[in-house]
Amino acid sequence: xxxxxxxxxxxxxxxxxxxxxxxxxxxxxxxxxxxxxxxxxxxxxxxxxxxxxxxxxxxxxxxxxxxxxxxxxxxxxxxxxxxxxxxxxxxxxxxxxxxxxx
Amino acid sequence: xxxxxxxxxxxxxxxxxxxxxxxxxxxxxxxxxxxxxxxxxxxxxxxxxxxxxxxxxxxxxxxxxxxxxxxxxxxxxxxxxxxxxxxxxxxxxxxxxxxxxxxxxxxxxxxxxxxxxxxxxxxxxxxxxxxxxxx
Numbered sequence: 001x002x003x004x005x006x007x008x009x010x011x012x013x014x015x016x017x018x019x020x021x022x023x024x025x026x027x028x029x030x031x032x033x034x035x036x037x038x039x040x041x042x043x044x045x046x047x048x049x050x051x052x053x054x055x056x057x058x059x060x061x062x063x064x065x066x067x068x069x070x071x072x073x074x075x076x077x078x079x080x081x082x083x084x085x086x087x088x089x090x091x092x093x094x095x096x097x098x099x100x101x102x
Numbered sequence: 103x104x105x106x107x108x109x110x111x112x113x114x115x116x117x118x119x120x121x122x123x124x125x126x127x128x129x130x131x132x133x134x135x136x137x138x139x140x141x142x143x144x145x146x147x148x149x150x151x152x153x154x155x156x157x158x159x160x161x162x163x164x165x166x167x168x169x170x171x172x173x174x175x176x177x178x179x180x181x182x183x184x185x186x187x188x189x190x191x192x193x194x195x196x197x198x199x200x201x202x203x204x205x206x207x208x209x210x211x212x213x214x215x216x217x218x219x220x221x222x223x224x225x226x227x228x229x230x231x232x233x234x235x236x237x
Binding site: 002003004005007008010011012014015017018019020021022024025031033034036037038040041044045047048051052054055056058060063064066067070071073074077078081082084 | 114115117119121122125126128129131132133135136141145148151152155156160162163166167169172175178179180182183187189190193194196197198201203
C-alpha cells in the first residue's frame, strides 16, 4: 500500500468512529434539539465523505451533490428549530406568552 | 527547483493527509456531541467540521484534481456553507435557549435574560420581545 492509501484507510476509520458516536447521540437524544444537532453533524459528515470519496477515486462527478447539500442542509435545521421552539414554548407555558407567534 | 515528479508524488499524500485532518475534526465534533452535558454545549462542538473540515476536504479535492474548473465549482460549496451554517446555528441555539435546554449555572453571563425580562415587562401589546422574535 502506498502512503496515501494508508492515510485514506485512517481517515475512513476515523470518520466511521465519528459517525457511530453521532448516531449514538441521535438515538439517545434526550431532547429534540440534541437530535437536530446530531443529524446536522451527520449531514456535514456526509458532505465530507462525498468529497473524500472523490479524492480517493480520483473523479469530480459528485461536486454538484456537495454544492446542493451545502446549500440546502440549512433548510431542515431551520424548519425543525422553529417547530421545536414553538413546541417547547407551549409545553413549558412560560409567562412570556409568545406561543402564538412562535 | 522542485522536480515535477516529486510534486506529483507528494500531492496525493498531501490530499490524503487533509482528509485525515477533516475526519479528525469530525471525530472531535462527534466526541463533543457525545460527552458535552447540554444541547447548547453540543452545538458548540458540532460547528467544528462544518466550515474547517469542509474547507480541508475541498482543498484536498483541488489538490487531487488540479484543475481550475474544478476549483471554481468548489468555491460555491464553501460559500454556501459559510452563508448557511451561522443561520442554522442561530436557529438551533435560539430554540435551545427558549426551551431551557441548558444549565444556567454553566453561563458566565446571560445577556439575553435581561432583554427577555425587559421585553416581557413592557405594557405594549404583545411586547417588543414578541414582535421582534416572532418573525
